[in-house]
Amino acid sequence: MTAAAGTDRSTGVIQPTFTGRHWWRDAVIYQVYVRSFLDSTGDGIGDLAGVRAGLPYLRKLGVDGIWLSPFYPSPQHDHGYDVAAYQDVDPLFGDLAEFDLLMSAARRLGIKVLLDIVPNHCSVEHHWFRDALAAAPGSPERARFHFAAGRGPDGAEPPNNWHAMFGGSAWTRVTEPDGTPGEWYLHMFTPEQPDWNWRNPEVPAEFEGVLRFWLDRGVDGFRIDVAAGLYKHPDLPDSDDPDVDARTRDSVNPLAWNQPEVHDVWRHWRTVCDEYAARDGRERLLVGEVSVPTAREHALYVRPDELHQAFFFDLLGAPWDADAFRKVISEAMEDIAGTGSTVTWVLNNHDQVRTVTRYGGPSTEGSGLGAARARAAALLMLALPGAAYIYQGEELGLPEVVDLPDDQITDPIFRRTGSRARIRDGCRVPLPWSGQASPFGFTSGAAGARPWLPQPDYFAEYATDRALADTRSFWHLYRDGLQLRAALPQLGEGVLRWLDRQPGVLAFERGDGLVCAVNFSTAPVPAPVSGTPLLSSGPCPAGVLPGSTAAWWLSDQ
Structure with a gap:
């Protein structure tokens, strides 16, 4: 591994500093929220056998791997993020034998498997x-x-x-x-989730055993929950600004997050993963959920001896604006890729409002504008250097379910605050697979089986069988983008060079001649490249880039 380069400000070229080929550096990983993916038993809750049944669908989509939300024994106060036992499977989701079958099936299909590990806190039932x-x-x-x-x-x-x-x-x-x-x-989350004391040597020793248990079962790595947490200030002093700290779900208390000792944990975990890689040549990935204020602080977590990657949330949080997107992309490329890692891009996950709704404004079914912007953002993300994570249902263009009845909401944020603001159930409603009425093929078994969260009637429009049959669907856009990303040497890792563009447009070149442009405005503009696009997020005649549209061109065609 060698490092050299950064950004040439005279040309706008951003060159990653790493040379060498590792599967995770430009991988596309699909986040499986197990409860809501596919139910094999008819109890209305997705399970590991359902994930196994869905693997051919994911292979057809073209992803490189999957990240599984927690399926460990848990009282489910926070849907599995309150772990009662770290080395087993909750009967709700199956058992270890079913997990082993899932691993074998994924291996046959060439799909990597990452587990979600929760080291900051456990369950009161641990x-x-x-x-x-x-x-x-x-x-x-x-x-x-x-x-x-x-x-x-x-x-x-x-x-x-x-x-x-x-x-x-x-x-x-x-x-x-x-x-x-x-x-x-x-407990930095709910009373049912007591925080571990990582200053006690028994705790890191216990988690090393957890890592080894699952690595021995063949997993390809771990997504680490609350990776900037773990250590608290040893004196547990008062916060200087508790009113700011009260902002729900913001990791803003510097006494409880981003303590310097946490980096020693990731250095040790990296040595464990490297030990397994040295045995069989298969790299194991550590990707962290790192919520810190700046890209520069984020970069500290992905230094060569720490985490391989950490989710870069700034793109997810950026307003729909060309200058805002360019700013966060540039900072990520300069500060994070400058460490020798690659940026890990995300537009959505199980904690966020779905992109169709986020970009279009609150609506029961999303809006045409939101859908167009979400499609454009997907092509933008897939054209950026580094890795990309896709949250289940984004490939279907699912909107946020914003009108769940109060008595159906399960999110502990609602129970703790009494407010619907920033609750997460709306993006966790079970996937629609087929048919015209709930459960839309999500759950099997007894007639009348009901998904754990209610699916709205309009989910019929987004069902997987309809998406596969419609070449204009979100699914085909993602599939085509993933196929080109795998086939074109310009995509994945490599150079990003910003291009001159008019206001409201973001344009850059990848490698030798692959141009991506996004029109953030609603009015058409001249395309930066003549000819028909290789791929576009919507109708895109030669020479024109319509509003709320992204497109890829090969400039030498």
Whole structure:
């Protein structure tokens, strides 16, 4: 591995610093939210056998790998992100034998498999936390978590003023074994998700065992939940600005996130993955969910001896504006690719409003403008150097379900805050596969089986069978883009060179002659390249780039 280069500001060329070929560097990974992908048992909840049944569909789409949301034993207070046991499968989703069948099927189809690992917190039902509740203050069992005495009269106030990301205080008081009010424990998400104390050596040792358990079963790597978390300030002091910290789901408390010691964890995990790669030549990937304020801080997590990649969320959060997109892409290429890693681009995931709705404004079914912009954004992302992650259903153009009844909402954010703002159920509604009415082929078994979240009637328009039959669908756009990305040497890794363009247009060249342009305005403009596009997100006559449209050209054709 060698590093050299960066950005030539005189030409606008951004050249990654890494030479060498590794599968993950320009891979396209499909995020499978297991609960909502495909149900094989008829209980209305997706499962591992359903994922296995859907693998040929994903192979046809053309992705390189899948990332599976947590399927470990869990009371499901946060849909699996409250893990009760890290080395098993919840019966809701199958068992270890079914997991092994899934791995074998994926291997036969050439699909990599990444698991979602949750090292910042566990479930209140984890046996170590149950041991902590049964033990006394100051005990070794409690030292695995963050227990502290309360403040104020009789310790009735939380130890500090930190807020949880899902609303409310980050502390919950326990009742001691003798029945008296006792210490408080820290949970940066919900009370059902106590945070681990990574300063206790038992915790990192336990997680090394978890990594090895799944690596021994053949997985290709891990998506790491809350990768900027884990370590808290050792003194647990008050935050200077608790009102800012109260912004739900923002990792803004510097006392609880992005502590310097966390980098030592990723260095160690990298050595574990490299050890397995040295045995059989198969690289194992570590990709982190890293929420930090700047691309420069993000880059620290993907230095050569730490995580291979970390999701770059700034593109997802950028407003629909050519200058805003250019700014975040340039910063990512300069700061992140400058480390020798590649940028990991995302437009959506299981925590975000779906792109069709996000780009089009709130609507039950999304809008034509939102769909056009989402299609254009997909082609833009697939043309950028580095890796790309696609959230399930984006390839169908699914809109956000914004009108779920209150009594159907399961998101703990709603339970904690009473507000529908920023709830995540709308992007987690089970996929429609076929038919004209719910469950749209999602669930099998007994007649009348109901998906765990209700599917709206209009999902019939987005069902997979219809998408496959319609060459103008989102699915075919993604499939065609993935096929070209795999076939054209200009795409994947390599040079990005910005091109002169008129206001409202973003244009760049990849490699030798592949041009991508996106018209962020609603009015047509002259195309940057003459001739018919190789691929476009909508109708695109020669010489014209319509509004809210992206296109690829080979400039030497």
